[in-house]
Amino acid sequence: MSTGAERDRALATYDVIGGPPRRELTALVDLAAQVAGVPFATVNLLSSRHQHQVATAGFQGGTTPCDDAMCRQVVESGQPIMLDDASLDPRFADNPWTTGEIADVKYYGSHPLRTPDGVVIGTLCVFDSEAHQVTDEAARGLSLLADRVVDVLELELASRRLSEVNARLSTSNERLANFAGQVSHDLKNPLTSISLSLEALEMEVTDDYQVDTVARARRGVERMTDMIGNLLDFAAQGEAPGDELVDLATEIELALDDLAGRIDRSLVRVEPLPTVRGDASQLRSVLMNLIDNAAKFTLVGEQPEVEVASVSADGFHRIEVRDRGRGIPEEKTERVFAPLARLDKTVEGSGIGLATCRRIIEAHGGTMGVDPRDGGGSVFWFRLPAVS
Known part of the structure; x- marks a missing residue:
C-alpha cells in the first residue's frame, strides 16, 4: 500500500496539481465516460490530505478532503472497484458522495493509477447518478485508459526533464564560450611573439637544417593560430x-x-x-x-x-x-x-x-x-x- 508521503513525493514530481487541466488528460476522461456509458468521469489524484480532480468530464472539478473520497478505498488497496450501485455497498453507504451531501453517486467505477515505481497516486474514476450494470468491456476499458493516464504524466515528466537538460546544456555551452573568450588573449599573444621571434631568426640562420627547423616551427605556429581561431569561434558561436x-x-x-x-x-x-x-x-x-x-x-x-x-x-x-x-x-x-x-x-x-x-x-x-x-x-x- 502506498503511503501519503510517497504519494506526495510522486505528485510533486509530476507537478500536475494546481494548474489548468491537461488537454491530454481531459481527452482521456471524456473517452472513459464514453466507454463506461456514463455522464461523469475524472482523474482523481490523492495527496496525503486531499483529493484533487485534475481533469473532469460532465462536471466542474475541485479539491476535497481525503476522508470524504470514495477513491481512497482504491488508492489504499491498490485494487479497482466496479459497482452497479455504490449506495448499497457498506463501504460507501454513508459517504457524502452517495448520500446527496456532495453528490448522489450510484454507478461507480474506479481504477488505480500506479506509477512505474509502484506508487498508487490516484484513480481514473467514472460514475453516474443512476444505477446500471457494470460490463466487462467497461472494466477492461477503464483499466487500459488508467494506464494511458500514467503514460501521459510520465511523458510530460520526461519532456520537462529534457527541457531542464537542454537548459543545463545551454548553460554549459555559455560557460564554454565565456572560457573561450577569457583565454583567447592569453593563447594568441604568446603565439604572436613566437611567430615574430621565428621570423627574425629565419633572417639570421643560414644552415640548411636550421632553416628547415625554423620553417617547420613557423608552419606549426601558423596552423596553431588558425586552429585556435577556428576553435574559439566555434566555441563562442557554435557555427x-x-x-x-x-x-x-x-x-x-x-x-x-x-x-x-x-x-x-x-x-x-x-x-x-x-x-x-x-x-x-x-x-x-x-x-x-x-x-x-x-x-x-x-x-x-x-x-x-x-x-x-x-x-x-x-x-x-x-x-x-x-x-x-x-x-x-x-x-x-x-x-x-x-x-x-x-x-x-x-x-x-x-x-x-x-x-x-x-x-x-x-x-x-x-x-x-x-x-x-x-x-x-x-x-x-x-x-x-x-x-x-
Whole structure:
C-alpha cells in the first residue's frame, strides 16, 4: 500500500496539481465516460490530505478532503472497484458522495493509477447518478485508459526533464564560450611573439637544417593560430563546420608534426585513414587532442604506445585512438566529455579539450565516446558519415 508521503513525493514530481487541466488528460476522461456509458468521469489524484480532480468530464472539478473520497478505498488497496450501485455497498453507504451531501453517486467505477515505481497516486474514476450494470468491456476499458493516464504524466515528466537538460546544456555551452573568450588573449599573444621571434631568426640562420627547423616551427605556429581561431569561434558561436573534403591521413601527419615536442612520431602507429567531409582544421584539432591526451596519461616511467586506426561500416567511418595509459573507470566515461571536467588534476590541462572535441564531432554529424582497451588503456573514438 502506498503511503501519503510517497504519494506526495510522486505528485510533486509530476507537478500536475494546481494548474489548468491537461488537454491530454481531459481527452482521456471524456473517452472513459464514453466507454463506461456514463455522464461523469475524472482523474482523481490523492495527496496525503486531499483529493484533487485534475481533469473532469460532465462536471466542474475541485479539491476535497481525503476522508470524504470514495477513491481512497482504491488508492489504499491498490485494487479497482466496479459497482452497479455504490449506495448499497457498506463501504460507501454513508459517504457524502452517495448520500446527496456532495453528490448522489450510484454507478461507480474506479481504477488505480500506479506509477512505474509502484506508487498508487490516484484513480481514473467514472460514475453516474443512476444505477446500471457494470460490463466487462467497461472494466477492461477503464483499466487500459488508467494506464494511458500514467503514460501521459510520465511523458510530460520526461519532456520537462529534457527541457531542464537542454537548459543545463545551454548553460554549459555559455560557460564554454565565456572560457573561450577569457583565454583567447592569453593563447594568441604568446603565439604572436613566437611567430615574430621565428621570423627574425629565419633572417639570421643560414644552415640548411636550421632553416628547415625554423620553417617547420613557423608552419606549426601558423596552423596553431588558425586552429585556435577556428576553435574559439566555434566555441563562442557554435557555427556549423565547412563541407570540404578532408583527408584525415594528411591531417594526422600535420597533427603529429605539431606534436613533435610532446610525443615522438615513432611511438604513434597510424593505419590508413579515410577522407570525410567537414572542417580540416577542426578535425585536425580533434586528432591532436586525442593523441596528446594519450601521451599525457601514459603511466609514469613508460613510453606512450598509441595506435590510430579506422573501421568503416553502416555508412560511417569510426576513427580510433588507442593508448596504453591509465584507463578510465566505466562510471566516468561520460564525465570526461563534460565542459571543464578534469578527472586527474595531476596532469596539466584545462578540461576543455574533450568537451570541444565532442562538440566538433557532433557538429559534423557524428558521435564520440571512449571504451576500455583490452590489456589496459583506453580507446577514444569518433564516428563520421562516410563520403557518398
